[in-house]
Each structure stands twice: as C-alpha cells, then as structure tokens.
Amino acid sequence: MGEVALRGFGWRHAGRKAWAVRGVDLRIAHGERVLLLGPSGAGKSTLLAALAGLLPEDSGEAEGTVEIDGLDPRKARERVGIVFQDPETQLVMSRSGDDVAFGLENRGVPAGEIWPRVDEALHRVGFGYGRDRPTGALSGGEQQRLALAGTLALRPGLLLLDEPTANLDPAGAALIRGAVTRALGDDTTLIIVEHRVAEALTLVDRVVVLEPGGGVRADGPPGAVFAAHGDRLADEGVWVPGHPVAPRQARTGPGETLVRATAVTLRDRLGPATLTARAGEALAVTGPNGAGKSTLALLLGGLLKPTSGTIEAAPGGSPHRWRAADLTARIGSVFQDPEHQFVTHRVADELALGPRRLGRPEAEVGRTVDDLLDRLRLAKLAGANPHTLSGGEARRLSVATALATAPRLLVLDEPTFGQDRRTWIELIDLLARLRDDGHGIVAVTHDEDFVAALADSVHRLARAA
Known part of the structure; x- marks a missing residue:
C-alpha cells in the first residue's frame, strides 16, 4: 500500500x-x-x-x-x-x-x-x-x-x-x-x-x-x-548540489559591545556560557541539540531571567529588567518557531505592530511596512493570515517583524530554516548589510552554509553535563 x-x-x-x-x-x-x-x-x-x-x-x-x-x-x-x-x-x-x-x-x-x-x-x-x-x-x-x-x-x-x-x-x-x-x-x-x-x-x-x-x-x-x-x-531557489554560495565578508571590524553574557545559566537547560556580541559583527552560536542554544538566545534577547551569571547590554543594565518598549527598540528577537510570535491576523499588521507600540507616526509605520514587505518578498502576502504562510514565508515574516523597530542587536534562532536558495541568499545579503551598517547579529544555527557565508565569529556550546 x-x-x-x-x-x-x-x-x-x-x-x-x-x-x-x-x-x-x-x-x-x-x-x-x-x-x-x-x-x-x-x-x-x-x-x-x-x-x-x-x-x-x-x-x-x-x-x-x-x-x-x-x-x-x-x-x-x-x-x-x-x-x-x-x-x-x-x-x-x-x-x-x-x-x-x-x-x-x-x-x-x-x-x-x-x-x-x-x-x-x-x-x-x-x-x-x-x-x-x-x-x-x-x-x-x-x-x-x-x-x-x-x-x-x-x-x-x-x-x-x-x-x-x-x-x-x-x-x-x-x-x-x-x-x-x-x-x-x-x-x-x-x-x-x-x-x-x-x-x-x-x-x-x-x-x-x-x-x-x-x-x-x-x-x-x-x-x-x-x-x-x-x-x-x-x-x-532550489538547493541544487554543486552550486556554492559566495561568503559575505564584513567590510570593517567589530565595534562596541552590545551585550555580554558572563557565566550565565538557566537551571538544567543551559550550562555556564560566556560570550560577547558586538556592533558590526555576526556571531554564530552552534552546538549539538540539547546544548541550550535557543535558551541562550532568549536570555540574550531579555526574554528570560538567568538562574546565575550576568547579562549586560549597552547602554547598561540587564535586558530582562527593561520595559517592553525599550527592549523592542533595542533588541529584536526571532524565535525558533515563527508562529509563536505572531499575534495579528494580517502580515502587514504584524509588521506594523512594533513601530506602532513605540508611538511612531503612522506615515513612518507605513513606509517601514512597505519596505520590509518588498525586501523580504512578502508584498503579495500583505493581507494574508500569518498562520497560513509556508514555513519559509513564516520565517521571513518573523525576521521582518524583528527588523521593524530597527534594533541595534538582532538575536535570531535558526534564521534560515525553511528557505529556498534564492530567499536564503536574500536573507544572508540583508543580514550582511545590517551588520555592515553597524548592527550586531547573533544567530543560533545548525546551518553550516550560513556560518560559512556570514559569521565573523563562532561560539560553540557543549551539551550540559
């Protein structure tokens, strides 16, 4: 059968x-x-x-x-x-x-x-x-x-x-x-x-x-x-064997520290981890399943409070203590499961949500939404329900929502998941431009091609004992 x-x-x-x-x-x-x-x-x-x-x-x-x-x-x-x-x-x-x-x-x-x-x-x-x-x-x-x-x-x-x-x-x-x-x-x-x-x-x-x-x-x-x-x-966009992708090297070296984690842990989900994310740098966080990579991303994004250790973010303080509006403006997070961060019924409304919460003028919100719809190939889906998107489309929307408030630091969990070759390259190019414009990128990833194409440094986590 x-x-x-x-x-x-x-x-x-x-x-x-x-x-x-x-x-x-x-x-x-x-x-x-x-x-x-x-x-x-x-x-x-x-x-x-x-x-x-x-x-x-x-x-x-x-x-x-x-x-x-x-x-x-x-x-x-x-x-x-x-x-x-x-x-x-x-x-x-x-x-x-x-x-x-x-x-x-x-x-x-x-x-x-x-x-x-x-x-x-x-x-x-x-x-x-x-x-x-x-x-x-x-x-x-x-x-x-x-x-x-x-x-x-x-x-x-x-x-x-x-x-x-x-x-x-x-x-x-x-x-x-x-x-x-x-x-x-x-x-x-x-x-x-x-x-x-x-x-x-x-x-x-x-x-x-x-x-x-x-x-x-x-x-x-x-x-x-x-x-x-x-x-x-x-x-x-199909990942045909034998068609390599050229790396996107940074135009300048890393700048000031945006976030520093020192011996940070979270119960039994993450062992002590120490790393620094800088402006103008793409940092890849790799390691085996169960090592706590997604947990570390949530800690760096200010969405979880560490059990021990410290996380300090510029211009000062622990991100998990910030008001929601301050966090949204300074650190953008993209979850491993895109659907977990969608709260509206239209793609365009999802992109407008962050800027509106920050009180930005409606004309500016409209320009931001239109720009992101175009750059992330989502314009034809502006009126669609986010929960009906394909996996690749949902991932691009989740990245776009993080970009909508123009944060200095982006923390992304498996940003290339579900992308075809064309949208993968476009996403790499977009992140490379953001890095070269002075944004910091932290990407949790299993994608070895992503690491080879974009990462300026790599932090590998070991599975907690």
Missing part, C-alpha cells in the same frame, strides 16, 4: 487570492522514494497536508482529486504517517514514551506490543533519553526526533516527511536519515520535502519539482532532473 494519485489537484487557503498549489498531476507507485522540491511558497507543505488528509473542507477551496490507494486521504489516514515542519504541533503527552505510544493506543495495537515498538522507534531515531523524559524539556531538534519516532512506530505504508532534519545538528540529521532508511520496508512509499538536497538524495530515487502557481516543473531520476534543469532551478 502507499500508492498516490493526484489529478489536477489545487488548494487555496480561505481568504487568499492566490492558490497555494494548483494543477498538480502526479502518480507515485508503491515503494517509490520521492524528493519533492520547489521554491518557498510553491505548495510543498500544502501538498503533504493534502496527502495526509489534513486540509479541512471549511478552511479553503479545493479542486481536482487526491487518492491514497484509491481512497480519499481522510479515509486512508491509518495508512499514512507524517512529520511536520514544526514537531511541537505533534507532541500531545507530557512524557516522551507516552507520546510515542499515543498513536499506537489510538489504533488499537495490542498492549503487549506497544512498549517494545516504542523503545524500538526511540532507538532508531537516536533519542538520547528514556521514556520518562518530559517533552517540555526537549530542544527543538529533540522534539523532531520524538515526532519521527511516533510516526515510525505506526509503520505507515506512506511516510511523509516535511523538513525532518531542519532543526537538527549534522550528527542528528545523519541519525534521522539512517532511521528513515532502516524504517522503510520494500513496500513503504516515501515523499520527503527537504532543503538539504544533497543529503536527501541518499534516501530517494526520484525528484519532483513543483512549479509555483501551477503544476509540476520536472519529474524524474535526480541526475536527469538536475542535468536538464539544475541551473534554472538554482536561479529560482
């Missing part, structure tokens, strides 16, 4: 003029392994959601047909397993083992089989804790491994993976690819959306490229697709 058939399929989110995906004719046979490519916003995640039967009829407009083994996807859900871009949306229990067992219990798996299958799935994905680990204590990458374990434990005939290694360090990403390889039976069909194209090619035997706005651009063996379409695909 696991045969997929789409005939003229399209989907438009409620309230949107443009179709998220349209005119897709595609057939995938039992046991095929397919890499689904396309620029950010081409509809890859929407297509996976359709195959999983997760597009409610009242949330948009559909056309064409989608079938799994001849069935409507909503009637074939037990045959399909999916791992989303944001693993937190799949975690429903407070203990890790219970979370993996949840799906098995819902499907009526005999009690004696559940825990052996839970333990097997946790082992396959390299989950470093036992069943009792609280899900709330997991890093984003660890959550992603747990979500995959819960899906693999169900032994689906069709496995859908939406950026399964996006929040993982390189070692963790390799573990996930190995887990997927071991989990795939001869009859298991795989469809994967993955920006790490070179690494994903070890899992697949076919590449399908979606055309933004309608249909399939290319379909065939990886070598043939990239030989015939590689240059054009790279220009349009």
Whole structure:
C-alpha cells in the first residue's frame, strides 16, 4: 500500500487570492522514494497536508482529486504517517514514551506490543533519553526526533516527511536519515520535502519539482532532473548540489559591545556560557541539540531571567529588567518557531505592530511596512493570515517583524530554516548589510552554509553535563 494519485489537484487557503498549489498531476507507485522540491511558497507543505488528509473542507477551496490507494486521504489516514515542519504541533503527552505510544493506543495495537515498538522507534531515531523524559524539556531538534519516532512506530505504508532534519545538528540529521532508511520496508512509499538536497538524495530515487502557481516543473531520476534543469532551478531557489554560495565578508571590524553574557545559566537547560556580541559583527552560536542554544538566545534577547551569571547590554543594565518598549527598540528577537510570535491576523499588521507600540507616526509605520514587505518578498502576502504562510514565508515574516523597530542587536534562532536558495541568499545579503551598517547579529544555527557565508565569529556550546 502507499500508492498516490493526484489529478489536477489545487488548494487555496480561505481568504487568499492566490492558490497555494494548483494543477498538480502526479502518480507515485508503491515503494517509490520521492524528493519533492520547489521554491518557498510553491505548495510543498500544502501538498503533504493534502496527502495526509489534513486540509479541512471549511478552511479553503479545493479542486481536482487526491487518492491514497484509491481512497480519499481522510479515509486512508491509518495508512499514512507524517512529520511536520514544526514537531511541537505533534507532541500531545507530557512524557516522551507516552507520546510515542499515543498513536499506537489510538489504533488499537495490542498492549503487549506497544512498549517494545516504542523503545524500538526511540532507538532508531537516536533519542538520547528514556521514556520518562518530559517533552517540555526537549530542544527543538529533540522534539523532531520524538515526532519521527511516533510516526515510525505506526509503520505507515506512506511516510511523509516535511523538513525532518531542519532543526537538527549534522550528527542528528545523519541519525534521522539512517532511521528513515532502516524504517522503510520494500513496500513503504516515501515523499520527503527537504532543503538539504544533497543529503536527501541518499534516501530517494526520484525528484519532483513543483512549479509555483501551477503544476509540476520536472519529474524524474535526480541526475536527469538536475542535468536538464539544475541551473534554472538554482536561479529560482532550489538547493541544487554543486552550486556554492559566495561568503559575505564584513567590510570593517567589530565595534562596541552590545551585550555580554558572563557565566550565565538557566537551571538544567543551559550550562555556564560566556560570550560577547558586538556592533558590526555576526556571531554564530552552534552546538549539538540539547546544548541550550535557543535558551541562550532568549536570555540574550531579555526574554528570560538567568538562574546565575550576568547579562549586560549597552547602554547598561540587564535586558530582562527593561520595559517592553525599550527592549523592542533595542533588541529584536526571532524565535525558533515563527508562529509563536505572531499575534495579528494580517502580515502587514504584524509588521506594523512594533513601530506602532513605540508611538511612531503612522506615515513612518507605513513606509517601514512597505519596505520590509518588498525586501523580504512578502508584498503579495500583505493581507494574508500569518498562520497560513509556508514555513519559509513564516520565517521571513518573523525576521521582518524583528527588523521593524530597527534594533541595534538582532538575536535570531535558526534564521534560515525553511528557505529556498534564492530567499536564503536574500536573507544572508540583508543580514550582511545590517551588520555592515553597524548592527550586531547573533544567530543560533545548525546551518553550516550560513556560518560559512556570514559569521565573523563562532561560539560553540557543549551539551550540559
């Protein structure tokens, strides 16, 4: 089982003029392994959601047909397993083992089989804790491994993976690819959306490229697709192997200190960390999943109070003690999960929120919004609900909201997550210009290409003992 058939399929989110995906004719046979490519916003995640039967009829407009083994996807859900871009949306229990067992219990798996299958799935994905680990204590990458374990434990005939290694360090990403390889039976069909194209090619035997706005651009063996379409695909944003990106070196050296952390800790989430972020410098914070990188970003951004140690920011004081308006004007934060910082129902309103809270004139607010919509390729989405954006679009909006108040220091958690090659380059260029204009950049990242292209210095965190 696991045969997929789409005939003229399209989907438009409620309230949107443009179709998220349209005119897709595609057939995938039992046991095929397919890499689904396309620029950010081409509809890859929407297509996976359709195959999983997760597009409610009242949330948009559909056309064409989608079938799994001849069935409507909503009637074939037990045959399909999916791992989303944001693993937190799949975690429903407070203990890790219970979370993996949840799906098995819902499907009526005999009690004696559940825990052996839970333990097997946790082992396959390299989950470093036992069943009792609280899900709330997991890093984003660890959550992603747990979500995959819960899906693999169900032994689906069709496995859908939406950026399964996006929040993982390189070692963790390799573990996930190995887990997927071991989990795939001869009859298991795989469809994967993955920006790490070179690494994903070890899992697949076919590449399908979606055309933004309608249909399939290319379909065939990886070598043939990239030989015939590689240059054009790279220009349009697909991460085609063999197309390197030139580094953006700083024009001048670093300036004054913007924030300094000294032996800062937060309970069991972060061991002692000491670092300095300066104006005119891009600092990359790297390290394995669970080392506390996202926690450090929240501390530097003044959004958490440290358990011990000190954080001092120019022109003085601890950021967590500042008034909200002062913090917004001086430090911009971009969270690992973009949706966590969206509070309005329109993209343009999201960008206007920060400047308005600072009391800036409405004409200035309008100019700021228009400029950011243009620079971050969001102009066509100005009236869209932020929660209907693709992963790449949501990430660009989260960066834009941080830029809207023109802070001297930007603290970004996985800023390049979900970007295609074109928007990735544009984001790097934007951050490089900000750095060269005197802003400080602190970026938590697993993206080695990002570090090579932009970072002036690197601070590596070790996993807390």
